[in-house]
Amino acid sequence: MTNAAMIVTSDPVIGDDLLRLAAAADTGAEIIRDAGEARAGWQGPPLVLVGAESAEEIAAAGLPRRQGVVLVARQAETDDVYRKALQIGAQDLAVLPDDESWLIDAMAAASEPVEAWGTTVCVCSSRGGTGASVFAAGLALSAARIGARTLLVDGDPLGGGLEIVLGLEDHEGARWPDFADRRGRLSAATLREALPGLGDLSVLSWRRGAPVPVTEDAMRSLLDAATRGFDLVVVDVPRHPGEIGRCALRAADVTYLLVPAEVRAAVAGDVTAAALRRETAELRLIVRTPAPGGLTPEVIAEAIGLPLAGVLDCDRRLPAILEEGDLAQALRRRGPWPTSAANWCPTWGSTPKNPWPKPPDLPQRGNRNQPPISSTAPEATEALTADEHPCSSSPSEMSADPRFHPASAVTDADFCGQQADRCAHSATWPHGPQPPDFWSAARLQLGSGQDMRTPPTDQTAAR
Numbered sequence: 001m002t003n004a005a006m007i008v009t010s011d012p013v014i015g016d017d018l019l020r021l022a023a024a025a026d027t028g029a030e031i032i033r034d035a036g037e038a039r040a041g042w043q044g045p046p047l048v049l050v051g052a053e054s055a056e057e058i059a060a061a062g063l064p065r066r067q068g069v070v071l072v073a074r075q076a077e078t079d080d081v082y083r084k085a086l087q088i089g090a091q092d093l094a095v096l097p098d099d100e101s102w103l104i105d106a107m108a109a110a111s112e113p114v115e116a117w118g119t120t121v122c123v124c125s126s127r128g129g130t131g132a133s134v135f136a137a138g139l140a141l142s143a144a145r146i147g148a149r150t151l152l153v154d155g156d157p158l159g160g161g162l163e164i165v166l167g168l169e170d171h172e173g174a175r176w177p178d179f180a181d182r183r184g185r186l187s188a189a190t191l192r193e194a195l196p197g198l199g200d201l202s203v204l205s206w207r208r209g210a211p212v213p214v215t216e217d218a219m220r221s222l223l224d225a226a227t228r229g230f231d232l233v234v235v236d237v238p239r240h241p242g243e244i245g246r247c248a249l250r251a252a253d254v255t256y257l258l259v260p261a262e263v264r265a266a267v268a269g270d271v272t273a274a275a276l277r278r279e280t281a282e283l284r285l286i287v288r289t290p291a292p293g294g295l296t297p298e299v300i301a302e303a304i305g306l307p308l309a310g311v312l313d314c315d316r317r318l319p320a321i322l323e324e325g326d327l328a329q330a331l332r333r334r335g336p337w338p339t340s341a342a343n344w345c346p347t348w349g350s351t352p353k354n355p356w357p358k359p360p361d362l363p364q365r366g367n368r369n370q371p372p373i374s375s376t377a378p379e380a381t382e383a384l385t386a387d388e389h390p391c392s393s394s395p396s397e398m399s400a401d402p403r404f405h406p407a408s409a410v411t412d413a414d415f416c417g418q419q420a421d422r423c424a425h426s427a428t429w430p431h432g433p434q435p436p437d438f439w440s441a442a443r444l445q446l447g448s449g450q451d452m453r454t455p456p457t458d459q460t461a462a463r
């Protein structure tokens with residue numbers, strides 16, 4: 001097992017505790033006893049855990065600043081820890097035993113670096129029988145056929161199971177009850193291996209019998225693993241979303257609302273859209289034909305107040321194909337539905353890999369008692385230069401600190417350039433770099449050639 005964490009400590013108690021946590025995270029770690037030994041591998045592992053008793057030695061050794069450094073102290077050693085953290089350029093502070101869960105997540109993140117995050121798409125409808133579940137499955141199948149690692153999530157416990165649509169009901173693998181009480185970080189590789197699937201498509205559905213309640217923590221853990229391990233995550237959301245649906249809607253990059261071209265369905269779509277706007281950042285309309293009364297997609301879009309993403313034509317052969325449980329067969333045929341499903345599927349551009357060692361995507365602190373290290377840490381009285389401040393503070397923030405020497409300051413522009421990789425971690429994507437623009441590489445077109453692409457709005461504020 002490759003070591004993802006370096007533990008720099010001369011305290012055997014801290015060393016044993018951190019090795020125990022590394023084993024719980026299924027992460028390789030090695031203990032380094034002094035700064036001289038640490039120098040050789042300082043830039044190697046994604047995560048470096050420095051014991052509080054070794055912080056001054058590390059600072060005196062003049063080791064270069066890097067990301068992924070965490071100062072670890074015991075509960076009785078919390079005096080002066082902020083000053084020590086600033087000296088070594090630590091990004092965070094962990095106190096044992098209170099922060100053991102956070103450290104396990106940090107070690108797990110270090111062992112499974114993320115180069116690009118997948119895109120999450122939710123699909124819902126204004127009324128039953130619209131075909132939202134079939135459309136979600138078709139979109140996922142189309143993405144998998146062009147080589148995208150795709151996860152199809154059945155968010156409707158009362159829908160009968162999307163695995164039946166795909167003919168996977170007899171395939172072995174995990175279902176929702178296996179993740180219902182999950183807490184903490186879930187390995188993306190473990191998730192991919194556990195689920196049944198067809199080629200590059202994995203499916204998470206339900207077992208027969210009464211549905212099992214899924215906790216919010218379990219859904220967040222699963223979505224986090226899904227976006228780390230898949231290029232595309234498609235979630236079939238019921239009209240009355242439960243905990244699964246709400247979590248998916250909040251995480252979605254885009255949500256599609258399917259509305260039949262009928263007056264009553266359009267009225268229901270208006271009500272549904274009002275509810276969805278409170279949960280999701282980007283909401284778009286798909287109108288399903290035929291229109292018995294001649295109601296046009298443009299009129300429905302104007303009435304509901306949503307951008308029209310496109311029109312989904314009805315395929316009369318679908319019901320018979322679905323009874324056979326072979327939706328993939330429909331995509332192999334010619335017709336309005338497979339043509340639309342294939343053209344709805346975008347093309348992903350490759351994300352260039354960072355040639356430099358990537359720091360771990362440290363987990364969010366949640367309700368931890370210790371605040372993050374910053375230039376406002378108490379009880380740190382000596383003057384610090386710009387290099388002695390952690391990379392979480394900008395020059396403009398440090399200039400107001402009486403301990404900061406203005407003469408040694410760098411500009412905000414210089415700082416942003418030096419920290420370009422870190423600046424890519426936005427509030428929208430707190431665990432890593434933002435995903436590639438899902439729509440920029442794709443021209444989503446209908447079978448008729450109509451351009452359906454509309455630029456997405458800024459999702460950061462909405463999330």
